[in-house]
Amino acid sequence: MFRRSLQFAIVALAALLILGSPLSAIALQDGAATPAPAPQLPATVTDVKGNEITVTDVSRIVPLSGDVAEIIYDLGLAANVVGVDVSAVYPEGQWDGLPTIGFERQLSAEGILSLNPTVVIGKEQAGPITVLDQIREAGVPVVIVQEPQTIEAPTLKIAAVAAALGVPAAGEELVVKARASIDAAIARAATSTSKPTVMFLYVRGGGTQLIGGKGSVADAMIEAAGGVDAGSAAGIAYFMPVTAEAIVAAQPEVIMLPKSGVDSIGGMDAVMEIPGVAETPAAANNQILVFDDLLLLGMTPRTGEFLQELVTLLHPELPAFEATPAT
């Protein structure tokens, strides 16, 4: 009888551990460990257009892009989000069930207003601009934050969003963490002796094949990870349509692509069909890398983490990176 109760106790303990570990893992995740900070309102910010905006209520937030949604989650205010755009994919499953406001660049004034928001936050590329003006006219504060196409973007965005939502302290914490992880990745890249040529290809459906160049987000990421941006070296600014000669002439050792784009053209086989790709050292050495869109281009709080991954991939000669577990 004692043995049976012991067995039962062991099973119960095991069950508790198994069931409890996801819960504790969630508790250890950024943003949900600390209880949601009480926003200090009203918060007055000057947005990127120079307007002074006062936010008095953050109980119903509408983020206009996925990276802003992610920052709001990390700030502990995910429960206040009432609608997201199609690019809000992180954390996975977090935004399921929320109404979608469509594409960041083609919003609907009445659609967003039907969600009864108390504050709307987006980046400079959100539009059309008249729609944002109409939302402002309806009495809802619309905060537009800056997104420079440099490696400073994550920290600037976090600070701006946190200020607008009245949680500057939580924002500062996130900024410090983000900056530290980005700086650590850049420093680690600097210790490497190799400077691989990396090319970023943006593909979407059958009609869009673009090479990334100077001034694009991909360029900033590649340079920060200690690589040489092939597009920028070839004189390309922002994005230009692909030509086979350009790709072959650049001789990239690594090619990066966004995952949603690769999926939209039919996977890796289709990538190899892109003119010029098959003739590159990257193809020969199996260095065609596909990354999650938001992670690669989103300039989110996870950018530093991702940069470390990128550094490891671009500089395999470096000792393996031990990520310090989140505390």
Add this chain to the structure above:
Amino acid sequence: MGGTATVVPRIPGAVLLPLLALLLIGATLAGIGIGAVRIAPEQTVAILLDHLGIKIDVAYTQQQDAIVWAIRFPRVILAILVGSALGVSGAVLQGMFRNPLADPGLIGVSSGAALGAVGSVALGFSFLGVATLPAFAFVGGVITSITVYLIARHDGRTEIVTLILTGIALNTVSGALTGLLTYVASDQQLRQVVFWSLGSLGTATWTTVGGAAPFIILGLLLIPRWGGSLNLFVLGEREARHLGVNTERVRIELIVVTALMTGAAVAVAGVVGFVGLIVPHLIRLIAGPNHRVLLPACALGGASLVLLADLAARTIASPAELPLGVITALLGGPFLIVLMLKTRQAQGGWA
């Protein structure tokens, strides 16, 4: 030729026009009253009356006021303007070219407007603020149409076939230039234009309405003058001339007025296809080819169609919005097929 046809009984103009007017009024009320945000009818009425100076005792919020007066009302007015401009232009061009497939795009307005729009974005112009893109689109559309006419003109006269061919040629050139500008423009800039070119009334504000209204209203007021002439055009070029129509002058006047109306419509709403094609055919099926009835009926019918299509565009996928051009294309494509099959059955086709 052809088997027994079900002939749709013709409705006389005196009955059709009031019916269409009623339809338009109904569609307008629906457009102002229905949307992603639920607003009670009495509140909508209160808001509208309040802006006209009459106060009634119904409470509403600032947000509802902004939605009805600043968002829905200008949008509905713009839908009426765009729909009537496109509907009438389609009827005029089909009559002038004696071609059932003619629509405003034939004389190069849409492709010229697209060229203007892409040009303004790719070259980074913004000296008129938000109005820069529509202004360039308008100028592009009008210039292209006038160019089509001037190139096709020879010895002081233009022939229909020459006009059509010149229109096609210029559409191609516009498309090529647009493609070139697309190539040099950055991806960022292009995203702006892509959504414009899908057609949308989402940027309707009182300013936009004020910009487009003069051209469209002027056109709508002038067009009925040519009702009789267009009736005679149908008989053929020479016949019309013998019957006293100055075909050349009528042609250039019609092209100019159509270009102005359609240019303004495309500039503010983007490329909204099929309205100029469907509406005249539908009306002709019901009321016959008399242009004195056809032209005003197309204005009313086109306005209602765009209003209702826009209502669908902004409520079906709420809170997101579908592009208007997509809805009209989804309506237009199948319609064209049905129309062709029915006409073939009834009279062996158009040839």
